[in-house]
Structures are given as C-alpha cells and as structure tokens.
Amino acid sequence: MFTSQTSSFQDSIDVEEKDTDFDNEEITQQLNCYYSIYFYQNRADVSEDHVSQGHRRTESTTSQEEFSLSLVDTSLPAEAEPELRCYISRRLSKGALLGGMGNIATVDLSLPEQAVGCYCCLLEPDRAQDQAEDEDNGAYVVCLLGGSEKGLNLFRLELDKYVQGLRSSLSPELQNLETEIRPYLSRWYEESVMHVHRVVQLVQGDVAYLLHAALSHTHVEVSGADERTEMDIARFIKAASLQGLATEEATAASLCKSPTKESQVDLLIDCSCSPPALTNAVSNRFCDDWIQAFLNAAERCNPFLLRQILENFKLKAIQDMNNLKRFVRQAEMSHYALFRCCLFLQACGNGDVLLRNARAEHSGLPEACSIIRVLEEFLGEQAQGVRC
Numbered sequence: 001m002f003t004s005q006t007s008s009f010q011d012s013i014d015v016e017e018k019d020t021d022f023d024n025e026e027i028t029q030q031l032n033c034y035y036s037i038y039f040y041q042n043r044a045d046v047s048e049d050h051v052s053q054g055h056r057r058t059e060s061t062t063s064q065e066e067f068s069l070s071l072v073d074t075s076l077p078a079e080a081e082p083e084l085r086c087y088i089s090r091r092l093s094k095g096a097l098l099g100g101m102g103n104i105a106t107v108d109l110s111l112p113e114q115a116v117g118c119y120c121c122l123l124e125p126d127r128a129q130d131q132a133e134d135e136d137n138g139a140y141v142v143c144l145l146g147g148s149e150k151g152l153n154l155f156r157l158e159l160d161k162y163v164q165g166l167r168s169s170l171s172p173e174l175q176n177l178e179t180e181i182r183p184y185l186s187r188w189y190e191e192s193v194m195h196v197h198r199v200v201q202l203v204q205g206d207v208a209y210l211l212h213a214a215l216s217h218t219h220v221e222v223s224g225a226d227e228r229t230e231m232d233i234a235r236f237i238k239a240a241s242l243q244g245l246a247t248e249e250a251t252a253a254s255l256c257k258s259p260t261k262e263s264q265v266d267l268l269i270d271c272s273c274s275p276p277a278l279t280n281a282v283s284n285r286f287c288d289d290w291i292q293a294f295l296n297a298a299e300r301c302n303p304f305l306l307r308q309i310l311e312n313f314k315l316k317a318i319q320d321m322n323n324l325k326r327f328v329r330q331a332e333m334s335h336y337a338l339f340r341c342c343l344f345l346q347a348c349g350n351g352d353v354l355l356r357n358a359r360a361e362h363s364g365l366p367e368a369c370s371i372i373r374v375l376e377e378f379l380g381e382q383a384q385g386v387r388c
Contacts, residue, residue, distance in 0.1 A: 032113065033146035035185040036074040036084055040092065040122065041138035042067050067092060072140070072174065073182055080109040088120065088141055097122040097141065102160045106149040117152040119144040121163045125170035140170055144188045151304035154311065158192040158235075196306045199236040200298040202229070202276060203269075207295075208288045209281040213267045214240035215317055215353045218282070224272025233269065240310055242317065285349030286317075317350065324354045328362070331371045338371065342378050351379045 069089050074081050087107055091097050102121040108114055124139045142163050146152075152159065169180045200207050213220050214237045222230045268279040290313050297305040327344055330337035345351035355376055362368035 031146060031189075032111070033144075033189040034075045034080075034111075034116075035145065035188060036076055036081060036143040037072045037181070037185065038085065038088060038141040038143075039070045039072050039138055040067060040141050069141070073177060073185070075186065076145070077110065080111050083107075083109045084118070084143060084145075087118075088143065091120065092122075092141075099124055099139065100164070102156060102163065104149055104152045104156065107145070109145075116145050117147045117149040119152050119156075119159050119163075121160070123163060123167060123170065125172075126167050138172070142166065142185070144185075144192075146189055147193075147304060151307075154304060154307040155193050158195075159188070162188055162192045193303050195232040195235050196239065196310060197298055197301070197303040198229075198232050200294050200306060202232075202271075203278075204275060204295065205291050206275070206278055206281070208283040208291050209267060209278055210236060211240055211287040211290060211313065212283045212353070213237060215242065215287070215350075216264075216282075216356060217241070218264060219266045220269065221266050222269045222271060224270050229271055239307075240314065242314055284352055286320075286353075287350075289349065317353070320348050320350055321354055321357060323348075324358055325361075328358065328368055328371050328375075332367050338374065341371075341375060345375060345379060346382060351375075355379065 069085060069092065071081065071085065074084075076084060084107065088097075091103070097103055097120060099122045102119050104117060104119050106115050107118040109116065120141060120143050122139055123142050144152075144159060144163070166181065166184060169176055169184065174181065199210070203210060210220070210233070212218070220233065220237050222233050225233070265280045267281060270277040270279070290309070293309050294306065297309055323344060324341070327337060327341035331341050345354065348354070355372060359369070359372050359376075362372060
C-alpha cells in the first residue's frame, strides 16, 4: 500500500522528465512573446468619425459584415498579424469570445515557432459616468501569445487579472497608447508568468519553507524588498496554497479552512540581505522532498514547468488529505485502521499539516477528534525520538 503511494509521489516530482510539452520553453531568453490589441464594434454602431480617430487601425470585417475588427497595436511580425486577426474574427463570429473571460488556444502563425499558445480576452473599457447605459463605445480584444496552450493554461488566473488591469487605461481615443498601454502589454510575460521563477531563484533551497507556510496557512511578512519582489512572494504563496480548491466530493474543502487557534508565528523574510534571511521558518520532509524539482526547473529557466510542479505539489497534498480522512473514519471502528493511519502519517512526511487541517474539519465530531489527538501524540513521540 505505502509502496504504491511512494511511487505516486515520485511520479509527481518527476514530471520534468516526462512532460515534453515544455521542452521548447526551457530558455526564457529564447521564448518569443507577442501581443496584439484590436478594437471591436458591432457594424450597426460603427460611424465614420469613430473609425477614423487618431491612432492607426487596420480594419477587417466578417463576410456578413456583422462587426468591425481594427488593429490598435501589435508586436507581431507584419505577416503574422493578419493571420491572427482572421482567427479572432472567426472566434467572434461564432460567439466564442465572452466579455471578461479569457480563452486559450493554439494558433498557427507565420512565426519562427509556427504554433504558439494564444490567450484572448474581450475587454470592455470602463464606462464613463455620463455615458448612457445603451450607448455602445465598442470593446477591445486583447491577445497575448507565447509558449504553448498547455503552458498558458497554467497561468490562466494570472492572465485574466493582468488583462483586467488594462480596463481603466482604455478609451476610444487611446491617447495613452505609447505611454501606458503598449508598455503594459509588453510586460505581460514578465508580470503574469515569471513570478514563480523569480521567487525560486530568490530563495533557492528555502522554497520548502514557503511551501510549508502556504499549506499551513502561515502568514508571511516580507521586509527589505521592492514592491515587485514583495508581490511575487505573495503571489507564490497564494499559488501554492489550497485556497479555493475543491473536488467532486468536496474533500479538499478542509484544506481551505482556517487553522485552529494554536500558537502560530509569522514567517519573516528579510530581503535586505542576499540570500534572504528567514525567521520562524518551518518545513517538513514532504516539502523538503520537492526542493530539487523546483531548483532543477528554475535552472532550466522554465516557468511553465515550475508551475506544473507547483500544481503537482498541491495535488499530492490533497490526495494525502483525502487518504487521512478515509483512515480516520476507518479508525473509529478499527484499532488496526488506527495503526495504518499512524504508518501513513509517518511515511507521508506531511503529518503536521494534515493533522492541523483534519482537526479544523472534524472539530464538531468528538470521535474523530479523539482519533486525531492520538495521532498527534504519536507524531509528537516520533519527533522526540528523532531529536534524541
């Protein structure tokens, strides 16, 4: 039983040896990233004055002339942009792009990579206070291209949030195209994808302490860092935590609950020195076992592989929590099941985190709480034996 669990754990860590989808993205400096932004408007609302305003636009319409799609700005080569515009037009004509919801697919363009991942989002600008509700000033289609479809899907939430941050800068005149919009879109890869890589590069082997803090709901306080680094660490902790995750049986919900009122101190990260100094750092064998996988992926400059490893880390934590829940239910009726539960906690290396979350979930179940107390005493005795 525990042999198969160990094998499954090793399979999770060894993703970098098996997943060849990311092989072409190993070197960040060689990964070409592009963007395009288009102005979209229904044909019934298009006027001569509106189309001819200020900035450069290349118009494209569907065969039924249902809407206009005009180029606002792009970093794509001249031969690739019309191909992307045709692809977007087909998606719009089919109603496949919904407002505020990003869509990720693979597109074949006249690029060195040929097939690239493409994130597209239909974005409506913020409505002016004096604008009538039925007045349509059109919308914008934002496209971010680079890497693979599978790789971009790992960062869907970050891409959605980043593109939504553009809304306040959009207006029909786009007078801030060169000063705000173009620089913002040019940074999409650095800001939405590379943060996990930057954090692993920053803390190196101490990444285990961040992983443990994320699983155990420990507050992380950063000092001596610039705003970008502080935000990177916060986003890494959020990405590594199990907040908001659930399975069909809702078994992961227990991992998202608040920790019990036991004494818990903040993890302090002082970035004023190099490498950063960590205070109140806590880890366990489970988190330590993932260090090398993170370091190997970071050395290969592969942010997509790093994120896949992070997702596998969370998946394994959820699987172990589900196993513990099952063992606790069985232990209420069988002493042998209680013994198996002790062996499982000893083998998984994540017993402190699993029991903390299990205690929060079973707080209203006296029998389960008594089982958990026995398991905590067992782990405490094991820890004392190791220290001796």
